[in-house]
Amino acid sequence: MDKLQTLYYEFIPTGEAKMKIDPAKTALLVVDMQNQFISRDGLDAQVAREKGMFDKWESFYDRIDNVAIPNNKKLLDFFRANQLEVTFGRIACHHKDGRDRSPVQRRPGWNNILLPIGDPGAEMVDELKPLEDEIVVNKTTDSVLSGTNYEFLLRNMGIETVVCTGVVTDQCVASTVRSLADAGFEVILVEDACAAATKELHDAEIMIMNQIYCQVMSTDETIQFISEEIEQRSVVQK
Numbered sequence: 001m002d003k004l005q006t007l008y009y010e011f012i013p014t015g016e017a018k019m020k021i022d023p024a025k026t027a028l029l030v031v032d033m034q035n036q037f038i039s040r041d042g043l044d045a046q047v048a049r050e051k052g053m054f055d056k057w058e059s060f061y062d063r064i065d066n067v068a069i070p071n072n073k074k075l076l077d078f079f080r081a082n083q084l085e086v087t088f089g090r091i092a093c094h095h096k097d098g099r100d101r102s103p104v105q106r107r108p109g110w111n112n113i114l115l116p117i118g119d120p121g122a123e124m125v126d127e128l129k130p131l132e133d134e135i136v137v138n139k140t141t142d143s144v145l146s147g148t149n150y151e152f153l154l155r156n157m158g159i160e161t162v163v164c165t166g167v168v169t170d171q172c173v174a175s176t177v178r179s180l181a182d183a184g185f186e187v188i189l190v191e192d193a194c195a196a197a198t199k200e201l202h203d204a205e206i207m208i209m210n211q212i213y214c215q216v217m218s219t220d221e222t223i224q225f226i227s228e229e230i231e232q233r234s235v236v237q238k
Helices: 043-050 054-081 150-157 169-182 199-209 219-237
Strands: 026-031 085-091 135-139 161-167 186-195 215-217
Touching: 026 054, 026 169, 043 054, 054 085, 054 161, 054 186, 054 219, 085 150, 085 169, 135 150, 161 169, 169 186, 169 199, 186 199, 186 219, 215 219
Parallel strands: 026 085, 026 161, 085 135, 161 186, 186 215
Antiparallel strands: none
16 A cells, blocks of 8 residues: 555655564454444444534444445455454453453543443444354453553464554554554454444554554455465475
C-alpha cells in the first residue's frame, strides 16, 4: 500500500520492505470487537443516541457492519480452516467498580470504560465469537500486551508474527501494534478489518504506523500472502 506511506518512508518502495513469515508461527489477534463498542444496540451507541450525537457515529457503525465485521469473519474463517492460531484481546476489568483499571480507562469522556468480566457488553459480537479452544485475554489497558500475559502466551506458542484487527484504530489497535513491534514481533495490520471514530482518524493512524511498526495490508492481501507462504512450504516439504 504505497499510498499509505509518510514522508519518513516515501523513498522506500513498500515491496522492498515486505516481510517473510512462517504461517505456523503466525497468530490472528482480534482487538475489542465487543458488544459495548461496536454493536448498534451496545451501550456506546445508546449513550450517543441519548446525547443526540448518533448521527456523528453513523459512519463508524456503517463501517463496522459493512466492512470490519465481514472482514474479521473472513480472516477468522481462513485462520481456522488452516489451523492457525486465533486469539482475542478484550477490555474487561475484574472488579465491579473498576478499581483495577488503568488510568487511561478512567479518564472522563469516551474512554471512561467500566466493563467488568461477565458483563454482556464485554463479549465479542456474535459474528466473531471465540471458539472454545481459542485464547481470550482480558485487559484494563489499551494495549493487549500491557498488563496481560499475552506476550508470554505468544512466546510459549512460538509465535513470531501477529495479524492485528479491531477497534479503535487510533487507540487500542495502535497501542497494541506498537507494543507488539517493540517486543520484537512482526505485525500485519489489516486495514479494512479495523475502524476508528472517523475515516480521517483511521487513515492518519494507518499511515503513521505503516512500515515502522507494521505492514499494512487489506484482508484479501493478507489471506493471499499467508496462502502463498503455506503453499510454498507445502511444496518444499514434498
